[in-house]
Amino acid sequence: MSISFVIADDHVLMRQGLIQLLSADSDLKVIGECGDGIALIELVLKLNPDVVVMDISMPHMSGLVAIDKLLAQRPDSKVLVLSMHDEQEYIEAMREAGAKGYILKESSGDKLISAIKAVANGRTTFPDSVEKNLDMHNTTKYLNPVSVLTRREREVFFLVVAGNTSRKIAELLAMSLKTAENHRSNIYKKLQVSSSAELVRLAGKAGLLE
Missing domain, CATH: 1.10.10.10 (Winged helix-like DNA-binding domain superfamily/Winged helix DNA-binding domain)
Structure with a gap:
């Protein structure tokens, strides 16, 4: 059974490239795309995808706000963040907000596909730097x-x-x-x-x- 997902990214060429890349995998099926946080929430509530692939930097409503609003209305949404931001504060903020995974746009296509499948199957996937710091989180917590x-x-x-x-x-x-x-x-x-x-x-x- 294929994994359905929607993509939210404000760059049209990026979205189209991702759809072409991911659609080549027979296990994945894109069922919607959009370019901002408000449209994303409407799309997810309408289509009920298995996975939500979303950027952070988007017009009208950023991903940091959109994930909160989305999970408030559909708590079981499995969100995978795809972003250019590699700062730990961004990654941790999205993790605390409820994202199941975070992958950088500089990653390979194979890594993105693996991340989508991992999130769809109930696993979490975050950059190694964050995973290594989780045990130290309580004693060395940065300003967040x-x-x-x-x-x-x-x-x-x-x-x-x-x-x-x-x-x-x-x-x-x-x-x-x-x-x-x-x-x-x-x-x-x-x-x-x-x-x-x-x-x-x-x-x-x-x-x-x-």
């Missing part, structure tokens, strides 16, 4: 703001960092302005900052700026 935030707060966090106002965040997340402002206030308190500018600087130090 999202680790202390709730799922909803993480969504607001990345939208604030992207420069959105509370009113725009309320619109994007379908919540009241007051709720958006409360989330923003809670994030500031938890991360001990007093402005969006400080939040952006904190995100930058943690390697979470795209």
